[in-house]
Amino acid sequence: TLPSRVTLVDVGPRDGLQNEKELVATEHKAQLVEMLYLAGLREIEVTSFVSPKWVPQMADNAAVMAAIKRQPGVRYSVLTPNLKGLEAALPTRPDEIVVFAAASEAFSQKNINCSIAESIERFAPVVEAAHATGIKVRGALSCAVGCPYEGDINADQVERVVLLMKGIGVDHLGVADTIGVGTPRKIQAAMERALKHYPLVEVSGHFHDTYGQALANIYACLEMGVHNFDTSVAGLGGCPYAKGATGNVASEDVVFMLNGLGIETGIDIDKLVDAGAFISGVLGRPPVSRVGRALLAK
Numbered sequence: 001t002l003p004s005r006v007t008l009v010d011v012g013p014r015d016g017l018q019n020e021k022e023l024v025a026t027e028h029k030a031q032l033v034e035m036l037y038l039a040g041l042r043e044i045e046v047t048s049f050v051s052p053k054w055v056p057q058m059a060d061n062a063a064v065m066a067a068i069k070r071q072p073g074v075r076y077s078v079l080t081p082n083l084k085g086l087e088a089a090l091p092t093r094p095d096e097i098v099v100f101a102a103a104s105e106a107f108s109q110k111n112i113n114c115s116i117a118e119s120i121e122r123f124a125p126v127v128e129a130a131h132a133t134g135i136k137v138r139g140a141l142s143c144a145v146g147c148p149y150e151g152d153i154n155a156d157q158v159e160r161v162v163l164l165m166k167g168i169g170v171d172h173l174g175v176a177d178t179i180g181v182g183t184p185r186k187i188q189a190a191m192e193r194a195l196k197h198y199p200l201v202e203v204s205g206h207f208h209d210t211y212g213q214a215l216a217n218i219y220a221c222l223e224m225g226v227h228n229f230d231t232s233v234a235g236l237g238g239c240p241y242a243k244g245a246t247g248n249v250a251s252e253d254v255v256f257m258l259n260g261l262g263i264e265t266g267i268d269i270d271k272l273v274d275a276g277a278f279i280s281g282v283l284g285r286p287p288v289s290r291v292g293r294a295l296l297a298k
C-alpha cells in the first residue's frame with residue numbers, strides 16, 4: 001500500500017532559481033516563498049549560502065531570508081556548503097540547513113571544488129555547529145544514479161556516501177538524481193541503500209525531470225513507502241554544474257498525481273498553480289509544469 005500522506009519540500013526558490021542568468025529581484029523571491037506558503041507548503045528551501053562568484057543568483061541570500069514573512073509551522077531551509085556558509089546563514093535563523101555531497105568524484109570537484117572525502121571533512125563541523133544551535137541537517141546526495149561527467153553511478157557508490165553522511169551525523173538523506181537520467185528500478189536500488197542506514201521518515205527523493213522520468217520515479221519510491229520529496233514549483237531549476245539538466249519535477253505535477261492517488265499533501269493545487277504562474281511571469285516564460293499549463297488554460 002502507498003503512503004497516505006506525502007510531504008513536499010518546494011525547492012523552487014533555491015534549486016529553481018539558482019541557474020537563472022537574469023537576477024531575480026529579492027522581493028520577487030520573497031513573494032514566491034509567501035505564495036508557496038499560501039498554497040499549503042510547510043517546507044520551503046529558500047536560498048543557499050554559497051559563493052556569489054560561483055552562483056550569483058543566490059548572492060542576496062541574507063536579504064531574501066530577511067524579506068520573507070516567517071509563518072508559524074513552516075520550515076525554511078538553506079544550503080550551506082561549509083562553515084563560512086553556515087556562519088552567514090545562522091543570523092538569518094534557518095529552521096534547517098542542507099549540506100550537499102555527490103556520489104561521483106568528478107561532480108564533487110565541479111560543484112563544490114573538492115573531493116568527496118574533503119567535502120565530508122568540511123561538512124562535519126557544519127553539522128556539529130548546526131546541531132549545537134538546535135538546527136536539523138539534511139544531506140543531499142547528488143548524482144545518485146548518473147553523473148554528467150562520469151556517466152553511470154552504481155548503488156555501491158551511493159551507499160559509500162550515505163555511510164559517510166551518517167558518520168558525521170547528517171539527520172536526513174536526500175537521494176538526488178541531478179541530471180534526471182534515473183528510471184524506476186535504478187532509483188529504487190539507490191533508495192534501498194539510503195534506507196539501509198536511515199529510517200523511512202528521514203529519506204527523501206529529489207528528482208530532476210530532464211528525461212521526463214521523475215513522476216515514474218516518485219511512484220516507484222511511493223511503492224517503497226518513501227513519503228518525502230523535493231519538488232519545484234513550475235518545474236523550475238537546474239544545477240549550474242550539470243550542463244543541460246533541466247528543472248526538478250514540477251510541484252504541480254506531483255500534487256496532481258498524489259491527489260489522483262488519494263494521497264494527502266495539504267497543498268491547494270490552484271494556489272500552487274498561481275505561485276508557478278507568478279514566478280514564470282517574472283522570468284518571462286510559461287511554466288514548465290504540464291499540470292500548471294493545463295489548469296491555467298481552463
Ligand code: HMG
Nearest residue numbers: 049050051054081084085100111112113140142176178239
Ligand atoms: P572554493 O573556491 O573552493 O572555496 O569554493 P574557498 O574556501 O577556497 O574560498 C574561495 C572564495 O570563496 C573566498 O573568497 C571565500 O571567502 C569564498 P575570496 O577570498 O576569493 O573573495 N567563499 C564563500 N563565500 C560565500 N559563501 C560561502 C563561501 N565559501 C567560500 N559559503 C564553494 C567552495 C563550496 C564555496 C564553492 O564551490 C561554491 O560556492 N559552490 C557552489 C555550489 C552550488 O551552489 N551548487 C548548486 C547547489 S547544489 C545542487 O544544486 C544539487 C542539489 O539540488 C541536489 C541535486 O540535484 O543533485 C542540492
Ligand code: MG
Nearest residue numbers: 015178206239
Ligand atoms: Mg537539484
